[in-house]
Amino acid sequence: MTENLKGISGSMFAGKTELLLKEISRTEMAGYKVHVFKPSIDTRWGLYEIHSHSGGSHAATPINHPYEIIEQLETDADLVAIDEIQFFEPEIIDVVRFLLDQDIRVIFAGLALDFRGESFGSMPDLLALCDEIERPSAICQYPIPEKKTGKCGAGATRTQRIVNGQPANYNDPIVLIGASQEYEARCPNHHEVPGKPKPKIK
Ligand SMILES: [Zn+2]
Incomplete structure (x- = not known):
């Protein structure tokens, strides 16, 4: 786990959040602090957690604008995990770069394509910055x-x-x-x- 920025990209039902939860769990077991963020519009499983279709979950901070990640970040976080990142405004790119500059690792999961089959939000730019990308399929x-x-x-x-x-x-x-x-x-x-x-x- 030497990469600084890791992306998980795929369609719905590909198991993206499950892979995100696996990375979070590995990092916590190694003794590091993880802070998880999600868009507050995603309330499928409740506002304050992320959930995989196979049943795993983790507490998460719901936010509206990417700058809230910096405002609400716990000072001792080693890894920031962001679910459903495609929903965020373009400022998410600079927020991710800011975190990496502070030596905080970042991992995100998101939909690469919308229902039209066209690129979704800032996903193309975010994936271009990644040191590692996982692309699970459904x-x-x-x-x-x-x-x-x-x-x-x-x-x-x-x-x-x-x-x-x-x-x-x-x-x-x-x-x-x-x-x-x-x-x-x-x-x-x-x-x-x-x-x-x-x-x-x-
Ligand atoms: Zn088919």
């Missing part, structure tokens, strides 16, 4: 009835957004009042984004 849930499992099962690097049972349109707003929506892991072949502009080649 399992594609696209239904294929002929298969024993009933689904594709290939490595999934994309997050499929489904609104009222149909693939979400490229232009659908992020917040849809009154619509039922869900997310599914998909491989690149089964990631559907109706209305997405084709690549422009001159």
